Amino acid sequence: MLEVHLPDGSVKKYESPITPAAVAAEIGPGLAKAAVSAVVDGKTVSMDYPLPEEGSISLRLLTKKDPDAIHVMRHSCAHVMARAVMRLYEGVQLAFGPTVEGGFYYDFDLDHALSDEDFPAIEAEMKRIVKEEEPFERLDEPREKALQICRDLGQKYKIEHIEEGLHDQSRLSFYRQGEFLDLCRGPHVPTASHIGAFKLLSVAGAYWKGDQSRKQLQRLYATAFFDKKELEEHLRRIDEAKKRDHRVLGKQLDLFAINPLVGSGLILWLPKGATIRGLLEDFVKGELERRGYERVYTPNIGRVELYEISGHYPYYADSQFAPIVMEQEERYLLRPMNCPHHVMIYKSAPRSYRELPLRLAEFGTVYRYEKSGEVSGMTRVRGFTQDDAHIFCTVDQVADEFRGCLEMTQFVLKSLGLTNYRVRLGFRDPKSDKYVGSPENWERAQQSLVEVCQSLRIDAQPEPGEAAFYGPKADFVVTDAIGREWQLGTVQLDYNLPSQERFGLEYTGADNHPHQPVMIHRAPLGSLERFVGVLIEHFAGAFPLWLAPEQVRVLTVSEKSEEYGRQIEGRLRDAGLRVKGDYRGEKINAKIREAQVGLIPYMFVVGEKDMAGQTVAVRDRIDGDLGPMSFDQAVAKLRQEIADRTVRQTFQGAAGLGERGSNHEY
RNA sequence: GCCGCUGUAGCUCAGUUGGCAGAGCGCGUCCUUGGUAAGGACGAGGUCAUGGGUUCAAGUCCCAUCAGCGGCUCCA
Missing domain, CATH: 3.40.50.800 (Anticodon-binding domain)
Structure with a gap:
């Protein structure tokens, strides 16, 4: 016997197998018609999902008024889009079609190169499909049968996915709608009649399973809403956000320029943009002074050997400007990092524990040859200035220094009204061997990072595998007007550069013996270019009085x-x-x-x-x-x-289709 | 780097089946001298991204290169 607990507190009992649809029908025909999916013990399922025959469950029926319902409908809409594409083009291989924040996509492999000129035809076909109001039917099959179905359908990516990603599943589900049958976890709306207004947004290339070495597929991005008004409102918001794009405002307000003759990804700061940058630099300089940093200046170029010792060359050679070669094998690199220069300042004198922590700060310009498809406005560039500093300290001082860095970053962001960020703790991936430093050191450092964040009430999410190879880090990540995430401030622990294999840093301890210091890299703004780009969008170009180029x-x-x-x-x-x-x-x-x-x-x-x-x-x-x-x-x-550095107005809310909220893997 | 799209005046864009290069804003000059979101007139401004090709004829069609845009991958 099954006990079903409903949100109103009532309990229904069933002796024979039953579905959420049947429960809804029993409550009333109105609900039965309006329900698009159900939540069973916290898990969203389709209306025809077979409920367990025994025990006790909680059941909530979702109508289109429920915020959770739209993802279900969008995923069903993705199936309709895939079905339309298969009707219109020959030999379509289906890959993944999940929902994402603000919409959904589906990845296809087909010979015809899709472009936005194809959208009207696809949308028209989708409309025909929706009008048929055919049901989405769930099929639950044992593994072998499922494989056979995919073989019969000739869907090679689905076969591969069952064999690899789903190798541990004994049963697999499909959803059928008319002639369209797709391996899919679900859930779906009962019939296409629940699908409202939709629109195809863009087409893009995407590698199968995100792997550059695998085949590149064609990804169709789209969105859907229960009614047309909501869709129009959404599209209007996208338009509004696009007007906030720093590339648009930067041109309109004469803040910065990029010229192909100077080079792609190289920012020309116009007087008004330079004013803003200068004010930010002054602001940070004041904070550095208050917090015990010492200013240094170092050149933008260094001998290749310096970077061979640091390990940046040739490891990152493919994303660096090639070395400048002089006579007699003298080679120089435009610096991709400031740290080696600061390390050499540390090494310019013997150090005592009494001098630590030593905090060396510089607005250091670095150059990285980003791949051609990567450069974008001010947020991804080939030359940028970090509000950089390197802290050399003892192992015992690490937690306090970390705290100081995070506090400063928080303070700076807060002063600008930038509160819409998340903190990502980049931890090591225990399965990988790319990391330097002992596992014990990593454990201790990661633990102290978590503790420091907790004590500062920073809501930080640990992400294994996101660490740099040389140490764990805390990144401040913001979302731009388009919906893309960018790393701004960062605090990183480094076990690599001070080590014997690298620069062999030392200080004399109280015991009169040499010890190895720990290094912390930190930049509260990150790169001035990226930070100002994000700020332009944050204020929609309307800078607070203290930063306004013309007050x-x-x-x-x-x-x-x-x-x-x-x-x-x-x-x-x-x-x-x-x-x-x-x-x-x-x-x-x-x-x-x-x-x-x-x-x-x-x-x-x-x-x-x-x-x-x-x-x-x-x-x-x-x-x-x-x-x-x-x-x-x-x-x-x-x-x-x-x-007071008063911030009176900020703008946020992204237009695009970020990855957040992604679900429904297949 | 890869897939798709785009490149016309300082900016935003139009330009038909290949047949004389366009608009609005901005800019300059003149008129107007006004109180809280656009006064008027006239004018200047173009190697149609670059290089090749097809054609009697190319902004328009084809190829290459460069750059930008949307994604993917990468990001010390």
Whole structure:
């Protein structure tokens, strides 16, 4: 006998085999019609999923109002898309078709090269399929039978997946809809009638099982919603987010430029972008001073031998600019990392434990030859500046230093209103042998990382296999306007460089014997390029007053007040504000609009009335006209906002189809 | 690096079956002198990414290269 516990607390008892659909039907015809799937003991299943015959279960029926239901429907829509593609093209091999954040995709192997010109035909075929309202039927088969089905279907990727990824499964499920039959864990909606509005978004290449050495498949990205309005709203949000793209705003607001003649992935900081970067650098420099760092400067180039010792060459040779070869086998590398130079500063003198921790900081520019398909705006570039520092300390000091680094990173991000990040703890993969350093050291370091995060109330997720080969790390990861994740700040422990095999670092301990220090690499912003790129999107180009390249614009009502306007502009500049004046023969409305569109935080409107009263009419970019104030009053207001580094507006929410929330593996 | 798409004025884009290179914004000059999101007139601005090919004729068709975009893979 089966006891079914429903969310309202009622209990139903069944003697014979039963499905969620039958339970729904018993509750009422309305629910039976509206239910798209069910949750049994926390697991989402289809309406025809056979419930156990014995015991006690909890059952929740999902309708389209339930937030969990949309993933089920999207996955069913993926099947419909695959079915449409198979109808339209010959020899389609199916791979994986999971849901992702904001939609779903399906990977195909077929001869015809899909392009967005094919989308209307595919969508039309999908509409025909949906209109038929055919059911999705679940088939549960023993392993051998399942293999035979896939062989009969001629679906080689499905066969391979059963033999490899699913080698330990004794039974496998399929879903059938009309002529379409696919190996699939499910769940699905009962019939296609539950599929609402959908749209194909893009086509892309994707390697089978994510492996570059395997065949490249064609991936169709799409999304679906229960109703058309929701779909349109979603597409509108994607459009909005795309307007926040730092590549779009960077051009619009004259922040940075990239020129093919200079080189792909090499950023030209225009005056306005450079102002923002400079202010961030000053901000970080102030923090470094407070936290006991010492500034150093080192060259952007070094002998290849330096990087042979560090292990960066030739290990990463394929992502480095090739060495510069001089006479007599003198070879130099554009530096891909700052650490070897800082190590040499450590080694420039014998060190005592009394000097530790030694914290050496530099805004160090590094060069990496990223693969051609990888470069992207400011977020993935070939030359970038890290707000880098290396801490040399004793093993006992590691936890405190780690804490200091994480605190500083948190403080810096918080100061900018950047709270929408996750912290990823990169730990070693116990199954791999690529790591240097003893397992005990790793264990201890990883443990102390977890403890430090807990004590700082940082919600950090350990991810095995994400460590660098030389030590564990904590990465601050943010999502951009498109939905892609980027690593910003990072704190990394290094057992490699100080070791005897590398630079053989030492300090004299209290026992008068030599000891090996531990190194920590850390960069709270990560790369200035990437960080500013992310900041542009975070603020949608509307930087807080303290970072705004132009903080105030003086607007004259007519040319009669130009002299007074220039006087105000001069006084603002003397007061240390970044100011420009607009004295053109345009109407005040036009000048306001331009400043508004240019995202200038404050406008000082001055006309004859102001001249007479020795005032300025302050207009706030966000709140609008604040009315006339005395010059001193207005400046005091702005200075306060700058001193507080007030963040008044941020923007977030991604447009794209990130991997988060991915499920339904096949 | 791989798959697909794209490249026309400073920017955003249009350009038909191959037949004289276009618009809006911006920019310049002049008129207008105005109080919180676009005043008007005139004008300048192009090796249609680059190199080859097909053709009487190429922005348009084909090939290569470079660059950008969407993904995949990689990321010290």
